[in-house]
Amino acid sequence: MSVAGAAVVVEDLCMTYRAPIRGSGWKETLGSVFHRRYREVPAVRNASFVLAPGEVVGFIGPNGAGKTTTMKILSGLLHATSGQVRVLGHSPWQRRADFLRRIAFIRGSQPVGGPQELTVLDTLRYQRLLYEVPPAEYQRSLDELTDLLDLEELLARQLRALSLGEKMRAGLALSLVYRPQVMFLDEPTLGLDVTGATTMRRFVAEYAQQTGATVLLTSHYLADVATLCPRLVLIDKGSVQYDGRLDDLAAKLSPYKLVRLTAPNADEERLRQAGDVIEASNGTWVLRVPREDVARTTARLLTELDVADLAVEEASLDVVIDRAYREGVG
Numbered sequence: 634m635s636v637a638g639a640a641v642v643v644e645d646l647c648m649t650y651r652a653p654i655r656g657s658g659w660k661e662t663l664g665s666v667f668h669r670r671y672r673e674v675p676a677v678r679n680a681s682f683v684l685a686p687g688e689v690v691g692f693i694g695p696n697g698a699g700k701t702t703t704m705k706i707l708s709g710l711l712h713a714t715s716g717q718v719r720v721l722g723h724s725p726w727q728r729r730a731d732f733l734r735r736i737a738f739i740r741g742s743q744p745v746g747g748p749q750e751l752t753v754l755d756t757l758r759y760q761r762l763l764y765e766v767p768p769a770e771y772q773r774s775l776d777e778l779t780d781l782l783d784l785e786e787l788l789a790r791q792l793r794a795l796s797l798g799e800k801m802r803a804g805l806a807l808s809l810v811y812r813p814q815v816m817f818l819d820e821p822t823l824g825l826d827v828t829g830a831t832t833m834r835r836f837v838a839e840y841a842q843q844t845g846a847t848v849l850l851t852s853h854y855l856a857d858v859a860t861l862c863p864r865l866v867l868i869d870k871g872s873v874q875y876d877g878r879l880d881d882l883a884a885k886l887s888p889y890k891l892v893r894l895t896a897p898n899a900d901e902e903r904l905r906q907a908g909d910v911i912e913a914s915n916g917t918w919v920l921r922v923p924r925e926d927v928a929r930t931t932a933r934l935l936t937e938l939d940v941a942d943l944a945v946e947e948a949s950l951d952v953v954i955d956r957a958y959r960e961g962v963g
C-alpha cells in the first residue's frame with residue numbers, strides 16, 4: 634500500500650516511557666520523593682505499517698507488546714519518542730478538532746468516560762454538541778445506532794447503572810454518533826458474554842462496510858480477529874513481527890492441515906499411510922497431512938475407502954498464534 638492516500642501511516646515508531654523508580658520501605662520511599670530516579674521502559678521499537686482506507690486490520694500481540702501504546706499515539710493521547718505517524722493526513726499529537734472529529738479510540742476496559750450520573754441520551758446529546766454534528770445527521774446516526782446496537786431500552790438509563798456489555802454498546806454509540814472515518818478498537822469484547830461479543834463483532838463489520846471506515850482492532854480473543862480481520866499486524870516486544878494475511882500466517886506456521894473422515898470399515902494401517910492419525914473414535918479419524926499433499930491424499934482416500942464424510946480443516950488459530958508468540962514468525 635502506498636503511503637499517499639493511506640488512512641494510517643506508522644513509520645519507525647518508537648516509544649519509551651520514563652517510569653519513576655519507587656523504593657520499598659519508608660526510608661527509600663522518603664528518599665525517592667527528594668531524589669527522583671527513573672528507568673526507561675521501551676514500549677514500541679521501530680514499528681512501521683500502513684492502513685489503506687476501509688481496511689479492517691487485527692493488531693495482535695502478547696501482553697505488554699505495545700498495542701495500547703501504539704493506539705494511544707495514533708489517537709493523539711501520547712507523543713511518540715521518535716518516528717512518523719499520520720492519521721488521515723494529520724499528526725495525531727496536535728489533536729486538532731478536525732482530526733478528533735474523524736477518529737474514535739474505544740477501549741473495552743473503559744467504554745464510557747465522563748459524568749456517570751448522566752443518561753445515555755444526555756451523553757449522546759452532549760457528544761453531538763462537542764463534535765458539532767448537524768441536528769439532522771445526529772438524528773439519522775442516533776436512529777441507526779439505536780437499531781444496530783439495540784439501544785432503545787438504554788437511552789433513559791444513567792451510565793453508572795449499566796452493565797459492562799451495556800456500557801460497551803453505549804460507548805460505541807457515543808464514539809460513532811459523529812461517524813468517525815478511523816476507529817481504534819482496543820479489546821472491544823473484553824468481559825462480554827458470547828452474545829455480547831457476537832453483537833459487537835457483527836456491529837463493527839456492518840459499520841465498517843456501510844461507512845467505509847478504517848478499523849485497527851486489538852483483541853486477545855482470536856474469534857474477533859478471525860471474524861473481522863483478513864489482515865494481521867503482529868507485534869511483540871514493541872516490534873512488528875508479521876504484517877500480512879491471516880491465512881498466510883496460518884500456512885506459514887502450520888505446514889499441516891487436518892483431514893477428518895468418517896469411514897467405519899477403514900483399515901487403520903491404510904490410514905496411517907495417508908497421514909499421522911491424531912484422533913480415532915467410532916469410525917471417525919483425524920489425520921494430519923502436509924499441506925501440499927492434501928488434495929492428492931483426500932482424492933485417494935475417497936476412491937480407495939468407503940467414506941461417509943470427509944472435511945479438511947486448518948489447524949486452530951489459537952495453535953497458530955501461540956506458536957507465533959512462542960517461536961516467532963521466522
Ligand SMILES: Nc1ncnc2c1ncn2[C@@H]1O[C@H](COP(=O)(O)OP(=O)(O)OP(=O)(O)O)[C@@H](O)[C@H]1O
Nearest residue numbers: 650652674675676695696697698699700701702703
Ligand atoms: N504509563 C506507563 N509507564 C511505564 N511503562 C508503561 C506505561 N504504559 C505501558 N507501559 C509498558 O509499556 C509496554 C507496552 O505496554 P502496552 O500497554 O502498550 O502493551 P499491550 O500490548 O497493550 O499489552 P496488553 O495486551 O497487556 O494490554 C509494557 O512493558 C508496559 O509495562
